[in-house]
Amino acid sequence: MKTEIKIPAIAMTISLVGIVTIYSSTYMKQGEFWQSMYQRQILWVALGLAAYAVFSRINYRRIWDWTYVIYALVIVLLLLVVGSGIVRLGAQRWLRIAWFNLQPSELAKFAVLIYMGRYCSKKSADDVGLKAHRYGIIRGLLIPFFFVAIPAAFIVEQPDLGSGALVFFLFLLMLYLGNIRLRYLALVVGILVAAMPVAWHFLHGYQRDRILVFLNPNIDPLGAGYTIIQSKIAIGSGGFFGKGWLAGTQSQLFFLPEAHTDFIFAAFTEQWGFVGGALLLLLYYLLIRQGINIAQTTGDHYGRLLSMGISLMLAIQICINLAMNMGLAPVVGIPLPLMSYGGSSVIITYICLGMMANINRTRAVF
Amino acid sequence: MMRARIFSVCVAAVFVFLGLNLFNMQVIQGRRYRDMSNKNCIRLIPQAGMRGSILDRNGVVLVGSVLSYDVVVLPQESARVEQILAFLSSITGTGLPQLRKNYRKNYSSPSMPVPVIRDVDRQTAAKLEEMKLDIDSLIVQQTPVRSYPHGSLASHVLGYLNEIDHWRLTKLQDYGYKTRDIVGFGGVEEKYDYYLRQEDGGLSVEVDHRGRFTRVLGFRPPLKGKDVQVTLDWRIQKIAEDALAGFKGAVVIMDPFSGEVIACASAPDFDPSVFVKRNYSAMGPLFNDPNAPLMNRAITGTYPPGSVFKMVGAAAGLESGKISSSTTHYCPGSLTVGSREFKCWNTHGNMDLIQAIAQSCDVFFYKTGLAVGGQMIHDYALRFGMGRPTGIELPYESAGNVPNPFWKRVYKFQRWYDGDTANFVIGQGELLTSPLQLCRFTAVFANGGSLVTPYIIKAIDGRDVSAAHRKVSPVNLRRSTIERIREGMRQVVSGDAGTARALAALRVSVAGKTGTAQTSGDKTHAWFSGFFPYEQPRYCICVFLERGGSGGTASVVARQIIESMIQEGVL
Numbered sequence: 004m005k006t007e008i009k010i011p012a013i014a015m016t017i018s019l020v021g022i023v024t025i026y027s028s029t030y031m032k033q034g035e036f037w038q039s040m041y042q043r044q045i046l047w048v049a050l051g052l053a054a055y056a057v058f059s060r061i062n063y064r065r066i067w068d069w070t071y072v073i074y075a076l077v078i079v080l081l082l083l084v085v086g087s088g089i090v091r092l093g094a095q096r097w098l099r100i101a102w103f104n105l106q107p108s109e110l111a112k113f114a115v116l117i118y119m120g121r122y123c124s125k126k127s128a129d130d131v132g133l134k135a136h137r138y139g140i141i142r143g144l145l146i147p148f149f150f151v152a153i154p155a156a157f158i159v160e161q162p163d164l165g166s167g168a169l170v171f172f173l174f175l176l177m178l179y180l181g182n183i184r185l186r187y188l189a190l191v192v193g194i195l196v197a198a199m200p201v202a203w204h205f206l207h208g209y210q211r212d213r214i215l216v217f218l219n220p221n222i223d224p225l226g227a228g229y230t231i232i233q234s235k236i237a238i239g240s241g242g243f244f245g246k247g248w249l250a251g252t253q254s255q256l257f258f259l260p261e262a263h264t265d266f267i268f269a270a271f272t273e274q275w276g277f278v279g280g281a282l283l284l285l286l287y288y289l290l291i292r293q294g295i296n297i298a299q300t301t302g303d304h305y306g307r308l309l310s311m312g313i314s315l316m317l318a319i320q321i322c323i324n325l326a327m328n329m330g331l332a333p334v335v336g337i338p339l340p341l342m343s344y345g346g347s348s349v350i351i352t353y354i355c356l357g358m359m360a361n362i363n364r365t366r367a368v369f
Numbered sequence: 370m371m372r373a374r375i376f377s378v379c380v381a382a383v384f385v386f387l388g389l390n391l392f393n394m395q396v397i398q399g400r401r402y403r404d405m406s407n408k409n410c411i412r413l414i415p416q417a418g419m420r421g422s423i424l425d426r427n428g429v430v431l432v433g434s435v436l437s438y439d440v441v442v443l444p445q446e447s448a449r450v451e452q453i454l455a456f457l458s459s460i461t462g463t464g465l466p467q468l469r470k471n472y473r474k475n476y477s478s479p480s481m482p483v484p485v486i487r488d489v490d491r492q493t494a495a496k497l498e499e500m501k502l503d504i505d506s507l508i509v510q511q512t513p514v515r516s517y518p519h520g521s522l523a524s525h526v527l528g529y530l531n532e533i534d535h536w537r538l539t540k541l542q543d544y545g546y547k548t549r550d551i552v553g554f555g556g557v558e559e560k561y562d563y564y565l566r567q568e569d570g571g572l573s574v575e576v577d578h579r580g581r582f583t584r585v586l587g588f589r590p591p592l593k594g595k596d597v598q599v600t601l602d603w604r605i606q607k608i609a610e611d612a613l614a615g616f617k618g619a620v621v622i623m624d625p626f627s628g629e630v631i632a633c634a635s636a637p638d639f640d641p642s643v644f645v646k647r648n649y650s651a652m653g654p655l656f657n658d659p660n661a662p663l664m665n666r667a668i669t670g671t672y673p674p675g676s677v678f679k680m681v682g683a684a685a686g687l688e689s690g691k692i693s694s695s696t697t698h699y700c701p702g703s704l705t706v707g708s709r710e711f712k713c714w715n716t717h718g719n720m721d722l723i724q725a726i727a728q729s730c731d732v733f734f735y736k737t738g739l740a741v742g743g744q745m746i747h748d749y750a751l752r753f754g755m756g757r758p759t760g761i762e763l764p765y766e767s768a769g770n771v772p773n774p775f776w777k778r779v780y781k782f783q784r785w786y787d788g789d790t791a792n793f794v795i796g797q798g799e800l801l802t803s804p805l806q807l808c809r810f811t812a813v814f815a816n817g818g819s820l821v822t823p824y825i826i827k828a829i830d831g832r833d834v835s836a837a838h839r840k841v842s843p844v845n846l847r848r849s850t851i852e853r854i855r856e857g858m859r860q861v862v863s864g865d866a867g868t869a870r871a872l873a874a875l876r877v878s879v880a881g882k883t884g885t886a887q888t889s890g891d892k893t894h895a896w897f898s899g900f901f902p903y904e905q906p907r908y909c910i911c912v913f914l915e916r917g918g919s920g921g922t923a924s925v926v927a928r929q930i931i932e933s934m935i936q937e938g939v940l
Contacts, residue, residue, distance in 0.1 A: 180372055236409060239394045239402020252410045256577040277395040281388055288384045295377045311373050318380045325387050329394060 006293055006363050010356055011055060013290045014341055018048045018349070020283065021342035024271045028254050028262035040263060040344060047346040051353030058357025062365055063306060066358065070121045074150070077114040080107035081157035106347035108166040111154040113351050115170050116177070116312045122147050123181025124304035133304055136182040144187045147174065164210055165323075165335030172319065177312055213334045230266070233259045235330045237269040238280075245276025263344045265336060268328040284325075291318045294359050301366040310362045313355045411586060412576050414482060418567030418591030419513040423527055423557055425603040426631075426827055432527050432558070432641075434513040438494035441482040441508045442472065453507055454485070460500070461486060461493055482508060513567070515645045521638045523606050525665035526599070526763065526825065528556030529641035554644075555663065557825070559764050561597050564829050568592035595830035600629040608933040609634040612926050617660060618895075618914040619667035619804040620930065625812035625900055625909040627839055628821030630761065633805075635666040668761060671769040671801035672913065675884030676729045676868075676920065677898050678750070678796030680814070680854050682738050683722060685749040687850040691740040694853050697721045700732040706791045711735055714885075726857030727864040729883065729920075731795050738794030743785055746794055747773035752844050753810045754820050755802050761823045762838065769806055772799040797887055807898045808911035811881070814855050815900035815909050818846050858882055859903050869897060869924035875931055877940060878903035881910075883920025892916035897923035901931060907940070 026041040066073075084098050084107055097104040123135045135143065151174040159167035179188055203211070216228040237253035240246070249255060254262040254270035262270040272280040294314025301307045317340050324339040326332035338345055340352045394402065423432040440461070442453055454472065458465045468485055475483045489497070494509050515530050533541070533550045544563070546552065552566075553559040570591035575583045609620040613636040622632040639662045643651040655663055664670060686692035702716035713731040717724075725733035738746060750756060756771035772793065774785035792798040802810075805823055812821055824838035858880035861867045868883040881899015888894055895917035900906040910930065912923045934940045 180376075182372065233409075235394065236402050236405045238391070239398055240406035241395050242399040242403060243396050252575070253406055256410050256575070256583065258409050258577075272391070272395065277392060280391045280395065284384055284388050284391070288381070291380055292377075295373070295380070298373055299377075307373075311376070315376055315380070318383075322380075322383050322387065329387070329390055331390065 006297065007059075007360055010290065010293050010360050010363075011052070013286055013293075014055070014353065014356055015048075015052070017283070017286055017290070017341040018051070020271065021267065021339075021344075022048065023248070024267050024274070024342065025263045025344050027249050027251065027274060028259075028267070028270045030249070031255050031257070043346075044344050044349070047349040050346070051349045054350050055353040055357040055360070058354050059360035059364065061361065063309060063358050063361045064365075066117055066309075067121055067305060070117050073110075073114050074118055074154075077107060077111045077154055078157075080105065081111065081154055083107075085157055085160060103346060106345065108158045108161070108163055108170075109345075109347040109351045111158060112166070112170055112173060112316060113355060115151055115154065115173050116316060116355075117309065118150060119147060119174060119177030119181065120305055120308040120312055122150075123177060123183070124308055126304075133182065136184065138183060140187060140190075143183045144178075144191065147178065148191075162207060162210075163336055164206070165337045168335070169316075169319065169323075169337060173312070173316055176315055176319075177308065180308055180311055180315075216333070230260050230334055231330045234266050234269040234328050237262075237266075237273040238329060241273040241276040241280070243277045245272070245274050245279055248274050250274065264338055265324065265334075265343065266328055267342050267344070268325055268339055271342070287317075287321050290356075291321070293363075297359060297363045297366070301362055303362075303366065306362040306366060310359050313359050316355070317352070410575050410577070411573055413571045413573050415569055415571045416510075416591045417512050418569050419593040420515065420530075420567045421565040421594030421596045421830075423565070424596060424598040425601050425606075426598065426629075427602065428598070429603050430518055431523060431599070431601070431603060433516050433518065435516045436511045437488045437514040438491070439484050439510045439512050440486040440489055440497060441484045441510050443482050443508070456500075457485065457497075457507070460496060461489060482510070484510070488514070515642075517640075517642050519603060519607070520642075521640045522603060522610065523601055523633070524556075524638045524641050525635040525663075525667070526556050526601065526633050527641070528553050528558030528560075529639075529644045530554070530558060531644050555765065556665070556763055557597060557599060560762055561826070561829070564595040565597055567594040597826065597830075598828040599825050600624075600631065600827045600835070601633065601825065602631050602939065604937055604939050605934060606632040606634060608632070608930055608937065608939075610636070610638070612929040612933070616914045616917050616926070617666070618912070618917055619665075619670065620913070620926075621667050621804050621808040621909075621911045622930075623808050623812060623821075623823055623909045623911075625815035625821065625906050626819075626841075627835075628809070628812070628823045628841070629827075629835070630805075630823050630825045631908065633665075633667050633825070635664070635670075637662040639663060665763070665765070666913065666915065667804045668759075668763055668766045669803070670915070671767045671803050672894050672915070673798070673800055673886040673888075674796040674802045674807055675886030675894065675896055676731075676796060677807055677810075677882045677884035677896050678800065678802075679726065679729065679734045679794065680810075680858070680882060681749050681753060681755075682734050682741065682746055682794040683726060683854050683857070684753075684846060684850055685741045685745050686737040687722075687853060688749070688846060689741055689745060692722060692737050694722055694849075698725070698730075698733045698736045700730050702732075704732045704735045704791070706735065706739065706787050709788055711788070711791050722853060723857040723860055724864075724866075726854065726882065727860035727867045729861075729868050734794050735791045738790050739787055741794075743790040743793055744773055746790070747771055747776075750800075752820075753813060755800075755806050755810065759803075759805055759809055759823050760840075761805065762826050766805075767803055769803055770799060770801040796884060804911045804913040807896070807913075808909050811898040811900055811911060812909045813844055813846075814851060814858060814880075815906035818844050818848075818851050820844050855880060855903075858899065862899070868920055869899070869927075871921065871924045872899075872928050872931070875901075875928060876935055877901045877931065879927075879931065881924070881927070883924055885919045888916060890916060893919060895920055895923035897927045899927065 022041050022044050025044050029037040029040045097106055125134050155167050155170045237259045251273035253259045253273050259266055259269055291314045294310050298307045298311035320337055320340050323332055323337050327334055338348050419434045422430050425431050454468045458468055463486055471485050472483055497509050530551050531554050533552045553562040570589040572588050573586045575586055577583055609632040613620055613634050616636055618636055620634040623630050637660050639655050697719050699719050700713055700717035703710050703712045717728055717730045720730045720733045750771045755769055757768050758766040777783055777785050809823055819841045822840040827835050861869045861882055862872045862879045872879045879899055879901040880903045881897055884896030886894040895914040898911040900909045910927055912927045914923050
């Protein structure tokens with residue numbers, strides 16, 4: 004099958020699974036808001052597919068030109084969230100635009116990705132070679148760090164530590180992929196490790212709890228550890244064939260919190276068992292694999308960096324989310340791309356996939 | 370693009386790892402998580418079954434169960450609970466602070482009903498039941514409670530109920546017993562717990578994460594335990610216990626031909642209902658009382674039998690030919706054996722066997738015993754069932770002890786002297802028997818030479834099981850031996866100088882033997898063991914009074930019992 008068919012096919016399959024799972028997690032709940040949730044997700048997926056169609060036809064090189072426009076837009080949106088964001092779940096992460104609750108941190112990941120892609124693929128005037136590997140510490144580390152740190156700081160301030168860390172991690176990743184000197188990376192990692200004990204003091208109480216609880220969920224089985232324990236029970240109790248659709252006691256009787264967003268994987272595997280879980284893992288892997296393949300066959304550095312970056316961004320989010328569902332990582336608010344309920348996440352993911360498809364389509368030019 | 374390739378490998382590796390972890394959680398550890406998931410959403414609301422009753426031989430309930438009404442509240446928001454408790458307080462009159470305290474003390478989990486008031490009376494229960502429509506989280510739970518219609522009657526034979534202890538739990542875990550189970554302690558309650566035990570039923574319901582009820586998954590009705598019928602006759606049991614009032618001791622009344630135990634009393638006794646009511650201030654002293662009220666003296670206690678044992682010496686002497694019915698010995702009031710002088714309690718003069726039994730002459734039996742030898746007396750004692758448990762179906766039966774030369778060498782590192790034989794033959798020294806053993810021994814002479822196995826269980830769940838317990842084996846004594854000793858036992862009561870003349874005036878003819886056993890203290894144990902009527906024995910009786918004085922006292926108690934039995938018309 005051709006890549007341009009594979010990408011939307013896999014993405015749509017996963018989205019469909021997501022809609023079915025969201026329905027199963029919410030149909031028992033009272034109220035219009037919950038009952039219509041899956042319908043809204045259908046809308047987001049439809050919008051996402053439209054965005055996919057659009058972005059797969061816009062030459063990705065145009066994005067290069069828009070980079071700083073998008074970057075500025077993200078900063079403005081993040082400022083708006085901090086300034087007048089609505090309060091929900093104790094965190095200000097949404098920005099209400101008309102009928103749409105925009106989550107600018109999703110957009111920020113995307114902006115950082117294209118910014119870093121552009122930054123690292125600049126060519127020198129004298130020869131066609133890339134400059135990134137010849138950058139000194141200021142150009143190779145401090146300038147991009149400054150550009151990334153601003154949105155990252157806003158996201159952490161929301162507070163959304165998970166997404167903030169993810170943005171920072173993407174930054175390191177793109178530096179690495181962009182052939183920045185390894186010693187700079189080593190320096191950053193060194194500072195990071197050294198700063199950890201200091202950072203501990205600046206964490207919110209619940210964030211510290213989450214990390215402690217991750218290390219030992221049983222210290223607080225009814226408080227912060229509750230989610231991890233219930234999620235593990237949900238996954239484990241699914242068994243090989245699962246309990247069947249709408250028959251999951253953990254998710255349908257609400258023992259599992261956030262069964263429609265962050266813990267949708269647990270809800271899914273409870274109902275579909277190892278068979279369903281393994282198939283889902285395979286689908287995600289195939290999707291990521293497409294991006295890596297495109298990166299490996301594209302001559303253009305910018306396209307290659309973008310494609311690889313998008314794949315890895317998806318991969319990291321997926322892996323962290325799954326690890327968190329299985330109790331292998333602390334509970335950080337990172338949704339499962341394509342499956343978790345949420346318009347911003349779905350649409351941005353489809354936009355990224357659209358760009359990936361476009362890189363695949365236009366790489367013949369180079 | 371070396372750096373990119375590293376990532377593609379990493380991504381693949383992480384996915385494989387996640388897949389393996391998923392496999393581990395869902396397939397390898399799936400069962401464990403499935404259990405946890407069930408525990409999450411399935412709640413059991415237990416419904417206690419009724420323990421089987423214990424009936425006497427005529428079907429009169431000795432121990433039964435009655436329903437007690439407990440008020441339980443389903444946990445919910447604290448404001449609602451407060452409202453319910455206030456309502457309860459107004460209906461039952463129990464103070465609100467007390468109810469709050471009970472609620473907090475008994476609360477275990479958000480979906481388990483919390484008992485707030487235990488054992489409300491019927492009217493209140495009915496009133497609350499009517500209110501149930503308005504307050505659905507208020508439940509009147511019916512719990513069966515052990516009841517003792519006859520109070521402490523036969524408390525030792527029947528036993529009591531208590532929470533299972535660690536030792537019993539380790540033994541019974543494999544049979545489905547759990548911690549906090551209520552099980553029988555002592556007597557029939559313990560030995561037949563397996564049959565009496567009810568099967569608790571329950572409702573399994575599915576609840577959501579807040580413990581709110583979603584649906585009923587299953588219901589198992591509680592099952593009543595099996596009834597156990599014992600051979601005791603509660604009227605005779607009551608007579609025996611009344612006669613024992615004020616003494617420490619035991620009375621055993623038994624059918625001499627079948628071995629059915631008709632009455633088995635032990636004093637002091639205890640009120641088994643204090644365990645049901647969890648009355649700790651009354652329970653503690655029971656365990657610490659130096660008088661050991663929880664001990665069944667009839668089967669667990671072992672004491673020197675005194676002169677009752679002389680009939681063993683008589684049987685051994687007659688069977689071995691060392692004495693005959695015409696043998697006479699002269700009693701000068703004492704006998705020197707070795708270097709010690711062994712006293713008789715009186716100066717009897719010339720005595721034959723029957724007179725010696727009737728007047729309990731020690732010198733006659735010293736001489737008989739020395740002629741027969743300690744080993745043979747021991748052998749005959751064993752033939753009469755001493756020195757080993759009788760096999761009655763009650764727990765904690767003692768074997769007693771019958772000494773012999775070998776035993777003395779092994780356990781005391783001493784030689785067996787003639788003085789030991791002299792002491793042995795009159796039932797003193799190291800010899801220990803339980804009242805039940807002596808009753809069984811007496812039955813041999815009542816039924817004409819058979820050793821019966823005492824039993825107390827007549828039927829289980831309506832099925833007669835006495836045939837399985839009834840075991841009668843011949844002692845293989847000559848007819849004449851039995852006859853001579855029977856005659857002697859009759860003379861004990863009817864003879865001019867008999868030691869139990871107190872029984873002579875009764876309307877039935879009694880035969881028996883008294884015993885006065887020396888103890889470490891200044892008071893002696895009193896025994897009377899006999900049977901009646903003499904011609905066609907129907908009952909064997911053994912009266913034992915711990916430090917109760919001379920055998921005459923015991924025979925007075927026996928007279929009281931037999932008199933009452935005649936009055937009550939059970940003889």
